Amino acid sequence: MKRFLVGMMSFLLLAACNNPKPDEAAETTPATTETKAQPAEFADPKYIEIGKSGLASMSSGDIDGWSSNWADNIVWQWNNGDSIVGKAAVVQYWKDRRTNNIDSISFSNQIWLPVKVNQTQATEAAGIxxxxxxxxxxxxKTGKRMIQSIHTVQHFDANDKIDRVVQYLDRVPINAAMAK
Structure with a gap:
């Protein structure tokens, strides 16, 4: 047993002596290659602030402030297939809705995820x-409340303006709250 331990220690000592020094290892390591862009990655957190600012403006009834981040060619679409095209039309829709239908609105439990799509994988556009x-x-205005979770997806153009919005929501509680 003693011979075995002495033999193992000798082997480990020889192995340790034969390891290249860190400088030698660096010289024999091949040069790093360029990393290929992933299909998608996290985007700049500044887009979260744009989103939060928009909801704050909507809460206060400031539709002009909310729409200041929209492109002129914005398309607003809902999960049922309805849509509105053009900034003027979308602004008018939300001004009418916020003024004539909604007395107050607030948003809580917010989760934000900015994503940069480098390679489209289906029908989504590349970009932020x-x-x-x-x-x-x-x-x-009817005195009724609507409470629900909403998922919103916004695309930014090259000028950091929102040119596409898709909202996933349930119309049933909205229609019930609007009924007199």
């Missing part, structure tokens, strides 16, 4: 997308 999930609590 801001994904958000939040609870919406709206009191309508």
């Amino acid at each position: 997308w801001l994904l958000s999930w939040y609870s919406t609590n709206a009191k309508y």
